Amino acid sequence: MIQFDQVTKRYPGSDEVLRNVSLHINSGEFVFVTGHSGAGKSTLLKLIAATERPTSGTVLIANQNVSQLKASAIPFLRRRFGLIFQDHKLLYDRNCFENVILPLHINGTSGIEAAKRVRAALDKVGLLHKEKAMPITLSGGEQQRLAIARAVVSRPSILIADEPTGNLDASYAADIMAIFYAFNQVGVTVIMATHDALGISAKQSRVLHLSQGLLNEHLLHPTELEDNQASLENASVENSYDE
């Protein structure tokens, strides 16, 4: 479904952020991307979400080569993803309902069908009772859940989350992780960047670890966490939480 082949990314005036990264993500997987801040996690996610082009190498998404795609086709590729940003990127000039309906406006869904879907998405993240509230009045955890509702409202097959729990305390973070696991359960591919290993514990998880632009891949079992501490470097495994 997502395939990177010898992908290098360099921003103008900087070193290579990613070097010769090759990877393959199948449909229905739950993949973590770990690494220091600045290791290239966000860049990797942007390349997957087709919001950046690789400097060299090929990025295939659903068998489409992003580099060779026409500019006019890119938006339609992006609609396959649900994007969740570390800073939420919510729109503070409109209420929760209007925030969540934005992707539906973009893909042309409107009317009763759109309202139904928005309420379903808000319900999934437990914010149905706040649809008229302005995002600024929500707590950090609620804002992140609202961002998730916006990402899933158009029923994307891939969710891409960039440090969704980064600014949240543990109990909120656990809420968020539970939501992601629930989506994964119904077949949604989830790709999540995180700088700590929080939540990489419940089940066997695939971890893509980035260090100075290079990619290491692990398959992480809950029992293996201790053994992998060395290769996970900064992964704060001590807060691996038991169910």
Next chain:
Amino acid sequence: MNNWLNHHTQALKQVLSRMRRHAWSTFMICLVIGVSLCLPSLFYLGVDNLSKLAEHMQSDTEISLFLKHDADATTIQKIEQQLASNNAILHHHLVTKEEAWQQLKKNSASNQDLSETVQALKNNPLPDAFFIQAKSAAPDELETLKNSLQNIPGVEHALLNTEWVKRLATLLNLGEQFIFFIALLLAVVLLVIIGNTIRMQILTQKDEIEVSYLIGATNSFIRTPFLYAGVLYGLLGGLLAIAMMMLIMMTFNYSIADLSQLYSSDFSLRLLNSELFITMIGTAVSIGWIGAYLAVSKAIASFKLM
């Protein structure tokens, strides 16, 4: 098709609700557009009405054909035949020197000085004269007709008292050119105003545009609401300009009615110039669209993600 319609109705709804939320600033922008449209249009209406007034007066113009003093009856008859056969002449009539003399005496009776002077003249100094009404009122044609009449043997002098009409026509012509440039300059101003307004709106909606791009918005999705905004500004500004002009013209028409009465003329300003109004609205709407398009295209280029 349905999708396309959806996209447009949504964009329009979005723009209208935004305008309602910022009703005051929307009104201000429309006012600026309206005033900018009003200026050249008022000038135009002024010149247009003056030209009509000039035409009105030209229809009164006639060519006076004074004959030589020694012109006898046969010469007069010959000239009359020539005038009758001339296609450019609507009608003509002869005033003989005796008739003119009697008339002068009669008219000067009330004025003592003039009357004394006339009495002092022993011989009739007046010539026979034809007064000719031409079919055309155009200054050029009148001029050629006058020259051809001047060349008829037995004619002492052909007088066309339309020199001032010609001058007025030239002046009006100059005025039209002036209006053209004023309109051109104000069109540029409008383009800048609308473009800048749209640019500011884009800046305030920067976050929305950025997020929309990230989650798969096309350029046209981003662009359409702003194009609608530009067109609506133009439309509302144009309507406002027309309202202002109607008001101004109405007050003018009262004074002109008084003036016309003094000149015993039924002249009044043309209040409903639908062509002008359609042109105004059309211009404003197109300028709105172009200004918005330029601003959005520039902004889109800077928002480009890849």
